[in-house]
Amino acid sequence: MKAAYDSGAAAGHRYAEPPRAARAAPRPTSRYRHQRTIAVLAAVAIAVGGVLLVPAAYGRLNPPAPVTTNAGATSSPNSSTEAAPTPATPPSATPGRTKPSPKSQRRTLAAGRVSVKLGQEFFSYALLDRESGKVSGANLAATSSTESMIKVWIVSDYLRRLGDEEPPPDRLTEASSAIRDSDDAAAQSLFIAGGGASVIDRLTRTCRLRQTRAVVPAGAAVVWWSYTEMSATDAVRMGECVKNGTAAGPRWTNWVLGQMAKVRGSTAARDQRPTSGGGRWGIIDGLPEEILAQGPVGIKNGWTLHRDDGLWHVNCLAVADDWILAVLLRYPGSQDLDRGAGICASVAEQLVTPRQKTG
Numbered sequence: 001m002k003a004a005y006d007s008g009a010a011a012g013h014r015y016a017e018p019p020r021a022a023r024a025a026p027r028p029t030s031r032y033r034h035q036r037t038i039a040v041l042a043a044v045a046i047a048v049g050g051v052l053l054v055p056a057a058y059g060r061l062n063p064p065a066p067v068t069t070n071a072g073a074t075s076s077p078n079s080s081t082e083a084a085p086t087p088a089t090p091p092s093a094t095p096g097r098t099k100p101s102p103k104s105q106r107r108t109l110a111a112g113r114v115s116v117k118l119g120q121e122f123f124s125y126a127l128l129d130r131e132s133g134k135v136s137g138a139n140l141a142a143t144s145s146t147e148s149m150i151k152v153w154i155v156s157d158y159l160r161r162l163g164d165e166e167p168p169p170d171r172l173t174e175a176s177s178a179i180r181d182s183d184d185a186a187a188q189s190l191f192i193a194g195g196g197a198s199v200i201d202r203l204t205r206t207c208r209l210r211q212t213r214a215v216v217p218a219g220a221a222v223v224w225w226s227y228t229e230m231s232a233t234d235a236v237r238m239g240e241c242v243k244n245g246t247a248a249g250p251r252w253t254n255w256v257l258g259q260m261a262k263v264r265g266s267t268a269a270r271d272q273r274p275t276s277g278g279g280r281w282g283i284i285d286g287l288p289e290e291i292l293a294q295g296p297v298g299i300k301n302g303w304t305l306h307r308d309d310g311l312w313h314v315n316c317l318a319v320a321d322d323w324i325l326a327v328l329l330r331y332p333g334s335q336d337l338d339r340g341a342g343i344c345a346s347v348a349e350q351l352v353t354p355r356q357k358t359g
Contacts, residue, residue, distance in 0.1 A: 107290045109323045110353040111136035116343055122330035125347050126232035128240055130322055135233055141211055143229040144328045147302025148279070149315040150225055151178045151187045153203050153238055156247035156256050158190045179259040179300060183276040187225070197223040207241035209234040226304065235326035239319045242298075260298025260319065267337045277303075281341040282316035283325055286348030288356070295321055303340065305333050314340030318348070325351070 109127060111134075116123060124139035155175045159167065167175070171193075174186035191199055200214040200223060211231035214223045230238070238247075242260075245253040265271035265278015272278060279301045287297065302315040314329045314337070327344045 105354075106294065107288060107352060107354060109291075109320075109325060109348065109351040112351055112353065114138065114347050114350050116346060120332065122328070123343070124232040124328040126236045126326050127351060128236040128324040130240065130243070130324065135236060137232055140233045141231050142328075143211055143231045144315070144330055145215075145226060145302075145304075145313050146228045146230050146235075147226050147304045147313050147315055148182045148184075148187070149235065149300050149302035149317050149326075150203075150228055150230070150238075151182065151302075152242055152256065152260060152300040152317070153207075153247060154187050154190050154194065154199055154225060155179055155259075156242055156252070157199055157202055157206075158194050159252040159256065160247065160249040161194065176259055177276070179256070180262050180264055181276045182263075182279045182301075185275055191225050200225065200228055203228075203238065206246060207234075207238050209237055226302070230328075232326045232328050235315070235317055235328065236324040239317055239324040239326065243319045243324065257296070257298045257319070260300055261296035263299050263301075267341050272337075279303075282344035283318035283327065283348040284345075285341070286345035286350075286352075287318075288352060291320070291352065301344075303337055305337075312337065312340055314344070316341075316344035 110129070111127060114125065122142070122144060124137070124142045124144070126135050126137035126140055128135050155178050158171070159175065171190070174183070174189050177183035178187040178190060194202075197214050200212075203209065204212050209230070210233075211229075212234045213229050215227040215229055216222060217224050217227050241247045242253070242256060247253070248256045263280045265280055267278065267281050280299070282299070282301050284292075284297060284299050291297070298319040300317050302313070304313050305311075306313060309330075310333050311330045312333055312335065314331075316325075316327045318325050325348060327347050329340045329343060331339060
């Protein structure tokens, strides 16, 4: 589990991402397939007894866009309960884009209504249909910090820039650990090797992102990759950039996607370590066996409990042949990581089509 941390105290830390630490009491393993509906639809009551201190970096986050509700009115995502999909401009075509096979009648993810009970949380999601290029979702332009979700780009960027060179064995080990185990030190090593802030600059240019920018945290002197601000729309564009071969290049794309399919570890305390942690949860738990059987689904989640704003920053990204889904969340630190994992799973489950017949 990622650490709660103080941005000022962590400014001199050698990692671009803040260190992680175990919670005082271990959290039980989630059982999303049986409990996620109860966990996600439970009402959240939050008593605010003080003032949350938000650092300058997060004070500059874009305000959430309105969410369209069933009644056709608009409301803040912090109070909405049911969001209709909002269309967005399709991502620009990129070299090497692969066209998925016809969907026919098999189950997949498609634009639809998503109902999530929320308290004072930030919620955004985007679904990219890879065949049509259309993006749907809620709060599509609102941004949040990427946390470890961006590691898939850091790895892809490093490997692509090697050209015909073979990476040293230790670098390839770092690349695998950064994705499969969400290893901070491994990701930081590759980030520095790629030129630091230049890695984020190449991300926005190469994947043609429109709502992404590098951030130097308050009290820090350099860009921290975990603080990169990104919208859900840009998150699925980044996922498409990886899936279609643009990010890692023709030589390394299948390898990167293979590592994403092998992400391991749960939200349980035994799987969460100071600078790495289990990341196989969220969207993957909301997918039925019929979809999982169609082919590997690559995932990369990001999660950090921040002391400076008192919030969990949780992101879920999943990449499949037909679709790419991203869910971005911020919610009170008084809750646990299972809360965010359950919401990500619920969003995926609600977008499955055709729906499973009952009765």
